[in-house]
Amino acid sequence: MNLTMPTAISGFSKLSKSEKIEWLLDTYFSNKENARNLVQQYWNSDAKLQKLHDEFIENTITNYYLPLGVAPNFSINNKLYTIPMAIEESSVVAAASKAAKFWLNRGGFKADVISTEKIGQVHFSYSGNFETLQSFFESVKPKLIEDTKAITKNMERRGGGILDIELKNKTEDLEHYYQLHATFETLDAMGANFINSCLEQFAKTFKAEAQTQLEEDVNIVMSILSNYVPNCLVRAEVSCPIADLKSKDITNPTLFAEKFKQAVNIAEVEPYRAVTHNKGIMNGIDAVVLATGNDFRAVEAGVHAYAAKDGKYSSLTHCSIENDTFKFWIEIPLALGTVGGLTSLHPLVKFALEMLEKPSAKDLMQIVAVAGLAQNFAAVKSLTTTGIQEGHMKMHLMNILNQFEATSEEKEKIVEHFKTNVVTHSAVVEAIENIRR
Secondary structure, three states, rough: OOOOOOOOOOOOOOOHHHHHHHHHHHHOOOOOOHHHHHHHHHOOOHHHHHHHHHOOOOOOOOOOOOOOOEEEEEEOOOOOEEEEEEEOOOHHHHHHHHHHHHHHHHHOEEOOOOOOOOOEEEEEEOOOOOOHHHHHHHHHHHHHHOOOOOHHHHHHHHOOOOEEEEEEHHHHHHHEEEEEEEEEOOOEEOOOHHHHOOOOHHHHHHHHHHHHHHHOOOEEEEEEOOOOOOOEEEEEEEEEEEHOOEEOOOOHHHHHHHHHEEEHHHHHHOHHHHHHHHHHHHHHHHHHHOOOOOOOOHHHHHHHHHHOOOOOHHHHEEEEEEEOOOEEEEEOOOOOOEEHHHHHOOHHHHHHHOOOOOHHHHHHHHHHHHHHHHEEEEEEEEHOOOOHHHHHHHHHHHHHHHHHOOOOHHHHHHHHHOOOOOOOOHHHHHHHHHHHH
């Protein structure tokens, strides 16, 4: 074992890809050849495609694979979709597919985009009189918009652009703190670069004008979009007569509907349950967001903030029973794009969007919201009927078998065995050991 003691390295980013890998191998790995082979094994054989992937981020050494699965039979607004999902967790794609099939002949999913407004802010401090600042803002507002014309020209041509700019007094929260609070329409683009470019120009113009018109200095702190988009909303729902809920595992539809509603109500009032409840929703949402080249971290942050918008973290989904009708719905903020960024670069993102018949950003918002609702329906249905572990552990069975490098013959025997037995990790280990004796 001949490892170099880890020390800080200068100029790492300037090293070539192979030099970076050699430094890592020398510093951290006892078996350099095994580690090198693993890294290279995940390179794409197409050098041009590999270079494209290398340049998505910095200091790339290899590719990190996630499975790309599909969930068919989604009827959304009477149109049939097969939804792409990139995720590492077993049972997610299966659950989405099962929910899609369940609702296929019960009216399908309905979805509607409520609004598409996105937000950006220029944060600044000012110690002078607020009324003077307000008057200055009103006079300079047209110039703020005028000075961004070079940036907004193409977006405006397509029907988007700056919707409004407001001055917000936040001094009750933080001394001398104010905002230029701007709203935008970015159409099929996520619009991060567009929004940030506009905000930085607002800040430049605002400060320059303030220097000649105000006695007190305006100190710009930062200019940045917000991933909290409570006015970029989409709603998805399913509904049917309670009697139509009857299926193989729902023998008493009325009891099922009441128990399902109670489970959702618990997630509405109990944060400990709400977090896990919403995590399940995000299993579906993140998987589609990732498959379509969008920013799932931004979506996660915005959605969870929305779940706490009333001062307490709560369920993103809701359920009602009225006039013998079961209704289940979700309303969430989703800022998504279908042009720009990875959507025009990553071959599998292009593949996923073509599978979805090249949706607009609004179409994609609806598809993603439906995926989250479907995932949650499947989870709550399992929890209130068979229990979550029965289905999950059967899906997890293959992961356990792969950990023990089971052969095809061993897998076949063990899968057959657990068709009639409860799957637990210890039970699977015991079954493997029995076969190998």
